[in-house]
Amino acid sequence: MPRLTIDDLKKLREQAAGTITLRSGAARARVTIHMGTCGIAAGAREVMAALLKEIEAQGVTDVIVTTSGCAGLCSREPMATVELRSQAPVKYVNLTPDGMVRVFRAHVLGGEVVTESALAAGCETTG
Amino acid sequence: MAFRSHVLVCAGTGCVSCGSFDLGAALEREIASRGLADEIQVVRTGCQGFCAEGPVLVVQPDEVFYCGLKTSDVATLVEEHLLKGRPVRKLMYTPPSAPAPVPKLSQIPFFAKQKLVVLRNRGLVDPERIDDYIARDGYEALAKAVTELTPEEIIREIKLSGLRGRGGGGFPTGVKWATCRQAALHRGVEPVIVCNADEGDPGAFMDRSIIESDPHAVIEGMAIGARAIGARQGFVYIRHEYPIARERLAKALDQARDYGLLGRGILGTKFDFDISVVQGAGAFVCGESTALMASLEGKAGEPRAKYIHTVEYGYKNLPTNLNNVETWANVPLIISRGAAWFASMGSGDVSENPWNGSSGTKVFSLVGKVNNTGLIEVPMGITLREIIFGIGGGIPRGRAFKAVQTGGPSGGCLPATHLDMPVDFDSLTAAGSMMGSGGMIVMDDQTCMVDVARYFIAFLTEESCGKCIPCREGLRCSLDVLTRITEGKGEEGDIALLEEMGAVMQDACLCALGSSAPNPVMSTLRYFRDEYEAHVRERRCPAGVCKALITYTIDQALCDGCHACVTACSTGAITGQVKYPHQLNQSLCIKCGACLDACKRNAVLRA
Known part of the structure; x- marks a missing residue:
């Protein structure tokens, strides 16, 4: 990767902004698994493995799976955020591998929020 | 109008x-x-x-x-x-016909009352992808710092923001930077900057979580600090118990170097700066500035007296600027959004003098007897009640709030009468506790305050480096006295002895570990003195925690012989025929309380 100048940084920001907001590109959804120490201790790796296995088994190619840090509510880990294109992200709590697969089938593929493990929709307030 | x-x-x-x-x-x-x-x-x-x-x-x-x-x-x-x-x-937006299936995040108090500045990217960026950070305006502040601002202007901005050290000391960051820069210029040597990630307080995990979820915020903050202070070399001193944070930090540093955001000629300018990661070896005292620097140099992690400040003679006798993880992570946003924006959050008016208030936000790890445990970021000046009952969702199983411990082992316990106190550096200190790095442990009515003080003093006794006598001996003797009290062997005069030792330690210890070590005892004595007195004079533990001071009995009139306690008891101390009142053999009872929890008729009594 070349060393950036100020202008390169600006260009890179514009390019990268598209990928993190799901506004451009072909993906229909993004699933973020929250992988802080708390999430991993509660089983986030197993949840992620189950999700990847299911995606592979279903032959789905237009869903982005990504990891992120602690979502804050450590007592309800493992957590994941599901964001469908043009919809507010939904945070899921207390996930198990089976629960994650259910969320994937119902919400990501079917568009139906799994209310029993969904905490809320939307983003947090930033200063 | x-x-x-x-x-x-x-x-x-x-x-x-x-x-x-x-x-x-x-x-x-x-x-x-x-x-x-x-x-x-x-x-x-x-x-x-x-x-x-x-x-x-x-x-x-x-x-x-x-x-x-x-x-x-x-x-x-x-x-x-x-x-x-x-x-x-x-x-305009055309709403879909179906009602929303789940509430909005902004309707959930845990999230609604938080204000994310340091944690602005939590849960949103992949910490192992620098592009995610850049997409969210990452390194924009560094670009501004290296092209548009002089070092003096950066320092001025940090001073005006009122930012105070998030490691707990609350020293104004801008003042520290200016002193370090001056010391280096005066002596004609190159200063060094250090990030303190040796977070060791029990129940505290703010720094770990910041590094795990957004390592580039810390790196960018340090690079801006280096530019302001004139350093070319930086260290992150991180405890070895944080493997995931360390791994993500190392990856982030590599990515920043690849992009030319660290190393020689940052962003095509003449500014050089790089960061090395140094792993601690598990000593709590190494979070103390001089002990940390000794450890960085490869020496035993012991503090020294601070009549000469580390900003003048620190690591290898170079002017050394040490800030905590959260402090560094605040820096990029102050530079990109301006000091006035930062100063507008929080309590007090910091425009003239950063000591006049606490601006910005603070990250806390909220743990203990509270429904929503987790990592929170709130504006300074929020009340303890809003944190514990609003964000935390109150005490589990409807029990009563008793105290909240802030500031880690060196902090103090505050009672319910202080729930409406604003959380800022000066209010907490005035109440006999401290901000500390941001651990917040909530306790319910089943917590014995003498036992809590004993726990923290035991922790500090193990972590005292032993270099100075007041700390080494004062802690050991305090622990002996506290243990004696919790075992029901307290004597008249023990409380006065604890206070006397505490006062000596506050005055005479070499470093802040020792001088703040009596805080758990002093603050519990200040607010829960009656509990100490009950232990010493009445041989009674009001919260029913200290095993030597409690006995379980079975009320023969209430017991219906359901046998639930017999099944729950692991030592066979309870015997009796089904449907007839049971008996408890005191010599076998280990006072675990399992029978009390098992009994549905409140026939098990604790006294």
């Missing part, structure tokens, strides 16, 4: 990333140019929960919701809706 209309522009994470600040500014300009500034007010709100269609705004009182706005829409919006009163249909 009253405005006829308010325009609520969403300033939540999602909308900010797609330009809501620019949108708000454009709106204000357009409103002013139309002469409507006295009639219409633009307000930035928290997340309105519809991030996917951002930036969004609501015009009140009409309740018209607009989304997907661009700055080029502003002229139409202001002219049509605000001036002529005709809502602009093509910019």
Whole structure:
């Protein structure tokens, strides 16, 4: 990767902004698994493995799976955020591998929020 | 004065990333140019929960919701809706017919009452992808710092922001930077900067979580600090118990180097700076500045007296600027958004003097007997009640709140009468506790305060480095006395002895570990003295925790012989025939309390 100048940084920001907001590109959804120490201790790796296995088994190619840090509510880990294109992200709590697969089938593929493990929709307030 | 209309522009994470600040500014300009500034007010709100269609705004009182706005829409919006009163249909949102299946995040108190500055990227960026950080305006502040600002201007900005050290000391960061820079210039040597990630307080995990979820924020903050202070070399001193944080930090550093954001000629300028990671070896005292620097040099991690400050003679006798993880992570946003924005959050007026208040936000790890445990970021000045009962959701199983411990082992326990106290550096210190790095342990009525003090003193006794006598001996003797009291062997005069030793330690210890070590005892004595007295004089533990002071008995009149306690008891201390009152053999009882929890008729008594 070349060393950036100020202008390169600006260009890179514009390019990268598209990928993190799901506004451009072909993906229909993004699933973020929250992988802080708390999430991993509660089983986030197993949840992620189950999700990847299911995606592979279903032959789905237009869903982005990504990891992120602690979502804050450590007592309800493992957590994941599901964001469908043009919809507010939904945070899921207390996930198990089976629960994650259910969320994937119902919400990501079917568009139906799994209310029993969904905490809320939307983003947090930033200063 | 009253405005006829308010325009609520969403300033939540999602909308900010797609330009809501620019949108708000454009709106204000357009409103002013139309002469409507006295009639219409633009307000930035928290997340309105519809991030996917951002930036969004609501015009009140009409309740018209607009989304997907661009700055080029502003002229139409202001002219049509605000001036002529005709809502602009093509910019409006058409709601789907079905009701929302789940509540909005902003309706959940745990999230709604938080304000994310340091944790702005939590849960949103992949910490192992620098592009994610850059997409959310990452390294923009560094670019500004190396091209538009002089080192003096950066320091001025940090001073004006009122930022105070988040490691717990609360020393104004800008003042520290200026002193370090001056010391280096004066001596003609190159200063060094250090990030203290040796977080060791029981129940505290703020720094770990910041590094795990957003390592580049710390790196960017350090690079800006290096530019301001004149350093070319930086260290992150991180405890070895944080493997994931260390791994992510190392990856982030490699990525920043690949992009030329660290190393020689940063962003094509003449500024050079790089960071090395140094692993601690598990000593709590190495979070103390001089012990940390000794450890960095490869020596035993022991503190020294600080009549010469480390900003003048620190690591290898070079001027050394040490700040905590959270302090560094605050820096990029102060530089990109300005000191005034930062100073507008929090309590007190820091415009003249950073000591006059606590600006910005603070990250806390909220743990203990509270429903929502987790990592939170709140504006300074919020009350303890809002944190514990609003964000934390109160005490589990409807039990009563008893105390909250802030500031780690060196902090103190505050009782229910202090729940409405604002959380800031000076209020906490005045109440006999401290901000510390931000651990917050909530305790319910089943917590014995003498036992809590004993726990913290036991922790500190093990972690005392032993170099100075007041700390080494004072802690050991305090622990002996506290243990004696919890075992029911307390003597008249023990409480006075604890206070006397505490006072000596506060005055005479070499470093802050020792001088703040009596805080758990002193603060519990200040607010829960009656519990100490009950232990010593009445041989009674009011909370029913200290095993030597409690006995379980079975009320023969209430017991219906259901046998639940017999099944629960692991030592066979309870015997009896089904349907007949049971007996408890005191010599076998280990006072675990399992029978008390098992009994449905309240026939098990604890005294």
